[in-house]
Amino acid sequence: MKFYFAPMEGLTGYIYRNAHNIYFNHVDKYFSPFIVASQRSFKTREWKDIMPENNQGISIIPQLLTNHADDFIHMSKNLKQLGYDEINLNLGCPSGTVVAKKRGAGFLSFRDELDVFLDEVFTASVTKISIKTRIGVDQSEEFYKIIKIFNKYPLKELIIHPRIQKDFYKNKPNLEIFKDALTLSKNPICYNGDIFTFKDYRTFINNFPEVDTIMIGRGLIINPGLVRDIKNNVKLDKNELKAFHNQIYEEYKNTLFGDRNILFKMKEIWVFMISVFSNNEKYAKKIKKATKLTDYEEAVASLFEEQTLLEE
Template sequence: MIYLAPLQGFTDFVYRNAYAAVFQGIDAFYIPYITTKSSQVPRKYEREILPENNLNRKSVPQVLAKDEEEILELCSLLRDYGYREINLNLGCPYPMVTNRGKGSKLLTGPDKLERMLEFYFKNFQIALSVKMRAGFESASDIEQIIPVLNRFPLKKVILHPRIAKQLYEGTIHTSAFQFAVDHLDQVPVYNGDVFTLADYQNRKGSFPTVTDWMLGRGVLMNVFLPDEIKGIKYTETEKRLKLHDFHTQIMESYFQMTDNPGNALNKMQQFWLYFSHHFSHQGKILKVIKKIRNPGNIKPETEYILRRAELKITD
């Protein structure tokens, strides 16, 4: 199984829907976290979980909550929308989040986490999975968290084996992942730095019992990666057509959704930060995209790139 990682600001419902329409390789799409502010779910988060924006039925929403009250609020909303799995965020590393006791900060309080999980399973019948890091300040946090996780019927434990202060860079703690393989009652889902088929094969070699993989930036940079892992191959012409189709769906949705074309241009410029990696001259192409000031220019510029620029060979 291959899951798309939640990437706030990148894998929004526009991205997920276009991906599901054009490619096959992703088995479930994890929605970037939703959270509450003064007991309200802000509109930008609610839009992501609306059933009409997640019609492919492969979406799993994620909650970023600090206590039972927030769990109740967020998960009740998700239950009312009919979701069949909810994911709890135990990994977000940013101080804005962790200072409020959420995300990876929960890895420092096994008792608190246990109370939250108890509360969840008492009040909700929906399957729960968790997405975690190896720790907050130390990769040994995982050693006190795993016994807590083992007490509950979690659907999945997804592990990105870094600690919070590393954010998304630096050495992967393979020994922390191995600790999870050895001590969890279930096989964890691996997540982190799988950017190429070779990366996948290396990780698979290190953790041969792992069957489920969550990929994030690797998919943003190479939308064919899940298919490559699953052995589905495309010719260069097919690849170009698929990239074009995917890009068109995303761009049209962003322009249709807003009254302010400048916002759509910003979203497309964000998207190209990673999407430019599909092309041999990535740096040059990104420069061209970043320089665009008039929203009307993004369409012809990208059309030219998608038709003419040399594709990077990845497999």
């Protein structure tokens, strides 16, 4: 089984990825949070995230968000120059502002335009292209039309998060549609969605033994050792989690300016990671309320000292 770390805007930037790769070296590929493609060169933040020096020893696939073939091709060329030979297209982002611009999952409603877009980017053939997609915008059945378009092109991989845009993260992944995708797709498939525990993984793989690639997002932010647990049955340890946390925190302190920015990044991780701890509510509140680094450090230290990690 291959495991991918899902792209997560605001969370899985290069600082997080590097720390994860040092402490939990069991993920086959990381995907960068999306970069909005355009004719410009990279913004500083984007550049830092994908520059090879900041991703040494990490297998990373950059992701682009756009509905303009010219922009996709332009940025693909820039990425190729940096050594990337695969680019992932984001057709899954459900956010209102992204969808309103016909991007991400919003592009799935404009199937003729999507077809023309793919025709142009595959004709240009700058790098290999994989797609990360939802199964539709308003209804799951849209997927049967969408897959016909994907099947016209030689994708490196089709990563399916079987929710519709309107679901955001509510409801359950639609495994009926996913099952059909496995038979209908001419391209290799990777599954993504709601694998939070070893048990979730087992249940999924019992139902879909033919799947050989799984992408995990929130489950890995909650428990960064989840893939190791699945592969080797080694549980997350509090000391290594603390060391992992400290590495990320120190790096943010070294690269970001001002307590506010550092705390903002750390709090985003804790929204998820707090769930591996027992009795976490009180600590979650303290971390959320922290406005100074010292308050934050105190809250985190007491959490690690006073609570244990939950098993599942």
